[in-house]
Amino acid sequence: MSNYGFLLDMDGVLYRGEKLIEGAQTFISNLIEKKIPFLFLTNNSSPTPKDLKVKLKKFGLAVGVEHFYTCAMATVDFLKLCNPEGTAYVIGEGGILTALHDADYGITTHDPDFVIVGEGRTLNYESLEIAQNMILNGAHLIATNMDETCPTSKGYRPGCGALVASLERATGKKAYSVGKPSPFMMRAARKKLGLSTAQTIMIGDTMETDIKGAFELGFNTILVLSGNTSKEDLKQYPYQPSLIFDNLGALKIEDLFQRISPENKNSEA
Incomplete structure (x- = not known):
């Protein structure tokens, strides 16, 4: 469908505690259906990819172990x-x-x-x-x-x-x-997807890790407000996400790729 791919944080993006976040299941299903490359990135070193696969299955998200890259x-x-x-x-x-x-x-x-x-x-x-x-x-x-x-x-x-x-x-x-926002982990994840810097889109809920690391590497960045960060918090940071959404449910793949062009960076959904 496109030449873009996604790196996604998990906690605060897909789920919050024991609750699936609105739109997460549809968004991930669309990525799989449209064969858009993606990896889940987590700074938790305890679970294995198989553990994470089982965890997401309990939320109704069916993904393979190849879609996880942990710290x-x-x-x-x-x-x-x-x-x-x-x-x-x-x-x-x-x-x-x-x-x-x-x-x-x-x-x-x-x-x-x-x-x-x-x-x-x-x-x-x-x-x-x-x-x-x-x-x-x-x-x-x-x-x-x-x-x-x-x-x-x-x-x-x-x-x-x-x-x-x-x-x-x-x-x-x-x-x-090594973990986020380290350039080593985020660059390695991009390479695993076979994407260029301009083709990579990071979706996260935390400015200090997800957005900072991706911003410094020149990735496109999407902040979702379903986790650790509010709009008010953004005033604290000199760097800003390319786009902001309430949650994955508000993020439509069909029109996203056009909106992340350079002239549309730092706009808000």
Whole structure:
């Protein structure tokens, strides 16, 4: 149908808590029907693509595992690029461990090249102590993302960024973050779809990650107001989305591609 493709955030774009957001099912069904390339991007390193597929199926969204690119997967792509024969010590679970195993990347507790920090609920001071000394001995500190908090059904919990901050303070070393808004993850996602910069459209609900990362790479950007950001919040940011919609239900693929031409950027739906 077009030469465009989509990168989409999930929480706040497709669903909010346990509720599907208006128009999400129709929008995703249209992408599949019209064979428009798309990837879901998430800064949560815990779930695997299969976990996310099951999660969306519960919302009535039937998509294959090939449509997910997590910060855990991006982190492994980064490690393979920097040191394909390297080793890593991991604070995290689920998605990041699976991604490392799938890539046959070495996981060790002895003199690793990298210390990887992702989401998890099994953190303890022993693992932080081990990681601290590894970093002081030369291991590079890598964050799957720098989100300071993660939403839960009960409110929030400390995110990966909060854990990384403790190690940064304890070691005096700065982490390299792979997840959004890192250009590494977002550029890698674009390449996975085989799109050029001008053909890529990022849809997100968070200015600091989704919109900032895409804006800095020159992608077309769409902010939906169904998640973390209100119109009033936009005054805080020097960069602005190309288009703004209340939710995916207000976004019509049929007329969208014409509206994202350069002369129509920074307009509002």
